Amino acid sequence: MRLSTIEWEGSGRTTLLLAHATGFNKLVWRPMVDALRREGFGGRIVAFDFRSHGTSPKLGDHAWSHFADDVTEALSAIEGPVVGVGHSMGGTALLRSALDNPQCVIGQVLVEPIILPPVLFEGDDHPLVRGAARRRREFGGPGEALVNFAGKTVFAKWDPDALAAYIEGGLVSEGERWVLACEPADEAATFRASGSDGVFDRLAEVAVPVWLVVGADSDTYPPGYVEVLRDRMAGSQLVTVLEAGHFVPMEQPAALARVIVEATDRFLSD
Numbered sequence: 001m002r003l004s005t006i007e008w009e010g011s012g013r014t015t016l017l018l019a020h021a022t023g024f025n026k027l028v029w030r031p032m033v034d035a036l037r038r039e040g041f042g043g044r045i046v047a048f049d050f051r052s053h054g055t056s057p058k059l060g061d062h063a064w065s066h067f068a069d070d071v072t073e074a075l076s077a078i079e080g081p082v083v084g085v086g087h088s089m090g091g092t093a094l095l096r097s098a099l100d101n102p103q104c105v106i107g108q109v110l111v112e113p114i115i116l117p118p119v120l121f122e123g124d125d126h127p128l129v130r131g132a133a134r135r136r137r138e139f140g141g142p143g144e145a146l147v148n149f150a151g152k153t154v155f156a157k158w159d160p161d162a163l164a165a166y167i168e169g170g171l172v173s174e175g176e177r178w179v180l181a182c183e184p185a186d187e188a189a190t191f192r193a194s195g196s197d198g199v200f201d202r203l204a205e206v207a208v209p210v211w212l213v214v215g216a217d218s219d220t221y222p223p224g225y226v227e228v229l230r231d232r233m234a235g236s237q238l239v240t241v242l243e244a245g246h247f248v249p250m251e252q253p254a255a256l257a258r259v260i261v262e263a264t265d266r267f268l269s270d
Contacts, residue, residue, distance in 0.1 A: 012043030019090030025054035027169030035257035068096035107267030116195035203232035215244035
């Protein structure tokens with residue numbers, strides 16, 4: 001399978017590979033890429049669309065182990081030291097890939113990764129599944145889509161360019177209409193498959209350095225849970241970004257860029 005990628009060229013020693021969240025696309029990283037350049041990161045930066053997202057192929061199997069396969073494919077096209085940066089599902093996919101291919105990265109920055117214990121997921125009754133399945137699919141154009149999403153609470157704290165990039169990379173033309181590149185049914189199926197990767201039970205096997213990043217205002221994890229994740233991965237570090245919820249890369253790109261630059265320097269020196 002050939003994934004859709006975008007590259008920001010650079011001359012530094014290290015490449016960053018950026019992995020987006022469920023329902024998003026490779027362009028949503030654009031504000032953070034700009035922030036990384038302002039913070040002095042001069043290396044190559046690569047982002048890609050997961051299967052059934054953006055302009056990558058539409059595939060019906062949404063098991064999260066296959067999203068890890070997408071990460072491994074993207075890594076195979078990069079030479080030299082690589083640091084993986086993943087958000088939400090993208091962070092989980094990075095970690096799952098590293099469990100089987102630790103030699104492919106020198107470290108990972110995982111932002112609010114969805115790592116669940118082996119319990120029965122709530123399936124169709126989960127609010128994320130229901131919300132995705134009901135998501136509006138069609139718009140008269142990108143402008144109409146932008147107005148639609150800008151009015152939703154979940155996007156209220158986003159960097160304006162992150163929202164514009166979400167629209168730019170997340171819509172495709174279909175006749176006279178514009179539709180979501182990640183079909184609502186595919187997004188719902190991805191949420192439904194959460195926890196299907198087996199990562200939680202293998203956290204003690206993680207052999208690459210990990211920086212675990214969470215938003216101070218996030219409700220992703222129950223109290224104390226993120227510390228459990230940190231403690232199960234030997235040598236991992238926990239970083240909290242202020243004034244951010246689950247959408248750290250879109251709400252606080254400059255703060256996250258500083259974390260990534262510091263983590264990358266540490267990975268290279270260890």
